[in-house]
Amino acid sequence: MKLRHVLTLTLGACVGLGAISQAQDLASKQDQAELKTTLNNCAVCHGLHGHSGSPTFPNLAAQQPVYLENQLKAFKNETRGDPDAQAYMWGMASQLSDAMIPQIAEYFSKQPPPPAVTGDAALIAKGRKIFTEGLPSQGVPPCASCHGPQAAGRDMFPRLAGQHAPYLLKQLLVIQSVLRTAPVMHGVIKDLTRDQMQAVATYLASI
Numbered sequence: 001m002k003l004r005h006v007l008t009l010t011l012g013a014c015v016g017l018g019a020i021s022q023a024q025d026l027a028s029k030q031d032q033a034e035l036k037t038t039l040n041n042c043a044v045c046h047g048l049h050g051h052s053g054s055p056t057f058p059n060l061a062a063q064q065p066v067y068l069e070n071q072l073k074a075f076k077n078e079t080r081g082d083p084d085a086q087a088y089m090w091g092m093a094s095q096l097s098d099a100m101i102p103q104i105a106e107y108f109s110k111q112p113p114p115p116a117v118t119g120d121a122a123l124i125a126k127g128r129k130i131f132t133e134g135l136p137s138q139g140v141p142p143c144a145s146c147h148g149p150q151a152a153g154r155d156m157f158p159r160l161a162g163q164h165a166p167y168l169l170k171q172l173l174v175i176q177s178v179l180r181t182a183p184v185m186h187g188v189i190k191d192l193t194r195d196q197m198q199a200v201a202t203y204l205a206s207i
């Protein structure tokens with residue numbers, strides 16, 4: 001092959017590679033812009049950086065990424081079907097591409113945790129005991145055995161610390177009544193009374 005041809009080929013390859021990397025840059029810029037727009041939509045309800053100002057909307061900040069992914073997929077395929085999930089999240093999640101879900105989960109998991117909110121001291125003490133020791137007489141294992149001693153969660157087990165108490169109570173009720181399908185949790189809390197749920201929710205919001 002003549003040197004001129006080699007040069008032409010090499011040059012051609014470089015231009016080609018340049019075009020590919022430019023296209024990749026453009027695609028990742030578009031991805032970034034799309035992620036930003038999506039996160040702005042989430043912030044309308046879940047607050048800036050996943051720190052929600054209303055107990056109807058759960059805090060997402062510092063939540064476990066695996067748990068967040070699982071929930072977004074469950075809203076998208078309509079398997080998490082409690083009334084508020086249907087009303088608020090099915091439509092939102094239907095807009096999310098499979099590629100974007102892990103990026104959203106990663107973003108929220110890296111935000112600083114939500115602040116603790118103090119509540120009734122007697123209720124908090126009762127809730128702490130349920131969380132750390134369970135209720136042996138009712139066959140309820142310690143919540144800490146899955147959610148961790150500080151309720152920070154791990155993988156599929158959600159963080160509960162600093163979550164809004166009314167949201168936690170609502171979830172315990174919909175899981176107990178099987179409006180939200182969560183088989184492991186359902187077995188654990190099936191005999192928990194509403195007062196016990198209120199106590200453990202108040203404790204969790206306070207840490």
Ligand code: HEC
Nearest residue numbers: 041042044045056057058068071082084085088089092104
């Ligand atoms: C119109 C209000 C609204 C918008 C916008 C919204 N959400 Fe939600 N989201 C909710 C409500 C309400 C719940 C609680 C549903 C329930 O009670 O089961 C929720 C629950 C969730 C949960 C479950 C949290 C947990 O602890 O189990 C995740 C994850 C979530 N939303 C992510 C998102 C993401 C990501 C976006 C943006 C793409 C978004 N949400 C936009 C209202 C909203």
Ligand code: HEC
Nearest residue numbers: 070141142143146156157158168171172182184185188200
């Ligand atoms: C055997 C393990 C296990 C034990 C013990 C356990 N949990 Fe859970 N919990 C889970 C799993 C797994 C999920 C996530 C379910 C899902 O993906 O929908 C969960 C979810 C939850 C949620 C929903 C959180 C959210 O953000 O929507 C609450 C609230 C909760 N647990 C509270 C408790 C309390 C209170 C106790 C103790 C009485 C407890 N859990 C004990 C495994 C456990």
